[in-house]
Amino acid sequence: MKFISNKIELEENGYSILTDLYTDNEINNILACIEEDEQSGNSFMKTKDLFAIRQLLKNIPKLTDLLFNKSLTELISDLSESEYFLTKAIYFDKPNGSNWFVPYHQDLSISVDQKADVEHYSNWTFKKGQYGVQPPVKILQDTITIRIHLDKTDKNNGALKVIPKSHLQGIIRIDSEHWDTKNEFVCEVEKGGVMLMKPLILHASNRTMNNKRRRVIHLEFNKHRLSEPLNWLEYHKNQVMI
Structure with missing residues (x-):
């Protein structure tokens, strides 16, 4: 198992960083594929501080073969x-002069195909034409997030900051006294590298300060089927990878 040390680090610390999963040529092909797309509709969000594409592989299916090398x-x-x-694929582009920042939080919501009154599913949202809900904690604990970095990312252009091992505490109230930033770690990642993350780890990102872009593709994977009648919004049998 080539990546066993990363698996152990992910489980123990809640994150792991890898380099050189993609060549410069592969990254260029991914970026070209995104830039060629029409980029319109509810799944596309563009402001002066952020450009995002939700349901990325549904909107740009040609990316699938490029990403899954x-x-x-x-x-x-x-x-x-x-x-x-x-279960989820999003493209984030934090532009050169972005003032957008994200405070510490956990990723507690999943995207589903409908809204239904189902036990242990709460905090429903409806944004940009899709439903979000907080599922049972076991589903969140078993989620694996893979962030593919299309640019070199460091503390000056919005690299994620994390609180190591915080994912082991379950769902944390942000105003709780049970965590602080003294053990904060900045996850700097090279272009073509990948950051692994557990969604329950506390994480944040700062504004861009060096006039350099930060483009990331955010993928989430899971092994659980949801309680009926709910289904993962972006699940497709041809995207089963393990």
Whole structure:
């Protein structure tokens, strides 16, 4: 297992950083594929501080083969012995002069195909034509997030800051006294590298200060089927990777 040390680090610390999963040529092809798209509709969000594409592989299906190269497929296979499948894909572009920042939080919402009164599913939202809901904590604990970095990312252009091991505390009230930033770690990632993350780890990002872009593709994987009648919004059997 080539990535066993990253698997252990992800489980223990809530994150892990890898380099060189993509060549410069592969990154250029990914960026060209995104830039060629029409980029219109509810799934596309553009402001002076952020450009995002939700349901990325549904909107730009040609990206699938470019993203799931041999290295990424091996990585996903090494992370779990269970059958994991893609549940979410988003593209984020933080422009050169972005003042957009994100305070510390956990990723508690998943995207589903409908709203229904289901036990243990709460905090419903409806944004840009899609439903979000907070599922049972076990689903969040078993989610694996993979962030593909299309630019070199450091503390000056919005690299994620995390509180290591905070994912082990379950759902945390942000105003709680049970965490602080003294152990904060900045996850700097090279272009073509990947950051692995558990969604329950406390994480944040700062404004851009060096006039350099930060483009990231955010993928989430899970192994659980949802309580009926709910289904993962972006699940597709052909995107089962493990």
